[in-house]
Amino acid sequence: MNGVLSVLLDIFRQPSIIVALISLIGLTIQRKSGSDVFKGTVRTLVGFLVLAAGAGVVSNSLAPFGEMFQHAFHVQGVVPNNEAIVGQVLVQYGSAAALIFFFGMIVNVALAATTQYKYIYLSGHVAFYMAAMIAVIFGVAGFTTWQVILWGSIAQGLVMTVSPAIVQPFMRKVTGTDDVALGHTGGAGIALSGLVATLTRSKTKPSKSTEDIKFPSGLGFLRDTTVIVALSMAVIYIIVALFAGPEFIQGKLSDGQNFVLFAIMQAATFSAGVFIILAGVRVVLAEIVPAFKGISERLVKNAKPALDVPITFTFAPNAVLIGFLSSFVGGIVGMVVMAVSGTAIIIPGIVAHFMTGAASGVIGNGAGGRRGAVLGAFTNGLAITFLPLLLLPVLGDVGLSNSTFSDADFGVVGLVLGHISSGGGQVAVIIALVVALLVVYGSSLVLRNRAKRREELETVDADDSREAETSAAR
Numbered sequence: 001m002n003g004v005l006s007v008l009l010d011i012f013r014q015p016s017i018i019v020a021l022i023s024l025i026g027l028t029i030q031r032k033s034g035s036d037v038f039k040g041t042v043r044t045l046v047g048f049l050v051l052a053a054g055a056g057v058v059s060n061s062l063a064p065f066g067e068m069f070q071h072a073f074h075v076q077g078v079v080p081n082n083e084a085i086v087g088q089v090l091v092q093y094g095s096a097a098a099l100i101f102f103f104g105m106i107v108n109v110a111l112a113a114t115t116q117y118k119y120i121y122l123s124g125h126v127a128f129y130m131a132a133m134i135a136v137i138f139g140v141a142g143f144t145t146w147q148v149i150l151w152g153s154i155a156q157g158l159v160m161t162v163s164p165a166i167v168q169p170f171m172r173k174v175t176g177t178d179d180v181a182l183g184h185t186g187g188a189g190i191a192l193s194g195l196v197a198t199l200t201r202s203k204t205k206p207s208k209s210t211e212d213i214k215f216p217s218g219l220g221f222l223r224d225t226t227v228i229v230a231l232s233m234a235v236i237y238i239i240v241a242l243f244a245g246p247e248f249i250q251g252k253l254s255d256g257q258n259f260v261l262f263a264i265m266q267a268a269t270f271s272a273g274v275f276i277i278l279a280g281v282r283v284v285l286a287e288i289v290p291a292f293k294g295i296s297e298r299l300v301k302n303a304k305p306a307l308d309v310p311i312t313f314t315f316a317p318n319a320v321l322i323g324f325l326s327s328f329v330g331g332i333v334g335m336v337v338m339a340v341s342g343t344a345i346i347i348p349g350i351v352a353h354f355m356t357g358a359a360s361g362v363i364g365n366g367a368g369g370r371r372g373a374v375l376g377a378f379t380n381g382l383a384i385t386f387l388p389l390l391l392l393p394v395l396g397d398v399g400l401s402n403s404t405f406s407d408a409d410f411g412v413v414g415l416v417l418g419h420i421s422s423g424g425g426q427v428a429v430i431i432a433l434v435v436a437l438l439v440v441y442g443s444s445l446v447l448r449n450r451a452k453r454r455e456e457l458e459t460v461d462a463d464d465s466r467e468a469e470t471s472a473a474r
Helices: 002-012 015-029 034-073 082-114 125-141 147-176 186-200 217-223 226-246 246-253 261-298 308-314 317-341 349-398 408-473
Strands: 117-122 304-307
Touching: 002 082, 002 304, 015 261, 015 304, 034 226, 034 246, 034 261, 034 308, 034 317, 034 349, 082 117, 082 125, 082 147, 082 408, 117 147, 117 349, 125 147, 125 186, 125 349, 125 408, 147 186, 147 304, 147 308, 147 349, 147 408, 186 349, 186 408, 226 317, 246 261, 261 304, 261 308, 308 317, 308 349
Parallel strands: 117 304
Antiparallel strands: none
8 A cells, every 4th residue: 555655646746747647638538539649648748848857957057056146245044945945854744745745636626626716736846845845834833643634735735726826817918818827836926926017007108018129130139039048147147157256166166167168058058948948838738738628628627727837938938037037136135135134044046036037027027018027026036035034933943954945835825824823723723724715615606606697797798789680680
């Protein structure tokens, strides 16, 4: 039994396999031919692996940048990095985290099937990180192991259902459809960026889209996303490399390679990673959305796949770079405020600022044009700087390490659950989760009634139109 459970957990920790299985199920339900089912499943698996490979290339090129930044500006503090902090968490809470992740997915599917929130969270890697944080918080609260798994799974399922829902109004503006959702632990910060973009939007003089940026004819090459990303990042890398100095870079990072050349190659590698991500996204979207229609027809009516942040990148490539840079500036501003205030210093997590900042730029652009992309992503940068700082005290001994969780959902969920448990104990946590479930079902009922009234009004309008046409014909 333990061996079977171990295999299942290994499978569900692989987002590429999850997405491929979803494609397999969806195509089979639609009674596609065996050839089409096989082709669609393999293309989905490979496409997601291409996307993941691109994300890995980006992360690897950003790692030395973070080291150069810390050395150049002599900043020491806590680094928000999900992989680093989860590695520490799993030593003590590994089994509980894995089971919370597994049963949390079941809760997510159950909520999607029984409410108006039809989002199936497919970003398995970040969902697993969330399960790890929930295991820590409930363990610190004093729950027994089985209680950690039970209530943690409910909390996990709620997060996986609600997080895509709060971003979806802005995703619809970006994609022009309601077929795909965003499933990522940066959801709260990305939704905040959309809200800020909406509030700062000028009604009299709307801001143009980032994609309408016109380059002089002699700079036509800058219309190419790969080129503009490579050039922009090269400038940033070289500036930081100059501050860090050749001795540090050539002695510790580049194995003796010239420090300027090393910086340029890392920037080019970053651009290559973005290119790979965009290629993988196109393949996954082309396969998973049609497959999901089969699932929505048979298993969860109108289900929507909630996919990782790179799914937004193809809709506004210019906003990806603008969002990253704006979010990173927000992180630096937040770091300076912390240094002046004398608190622990949260060093900008480059990967988090790129992934969630880029998505915030795309969402902000969709809601408020260029101004929305800049201000929305800047706000996200502040959020993922100050939320990790506030989260540290509720993580117990884990919070004493030099790393922490990076994305906005970790901060929001961790702070809510942590402060409820510290203020009211285990009973308060259980009551809060029950109330959260009631709110989800109550709000779902309201949405269902609104949709029903809208359908009735549309039917009445259609009948009136037909009657008017008949009268006119007479």
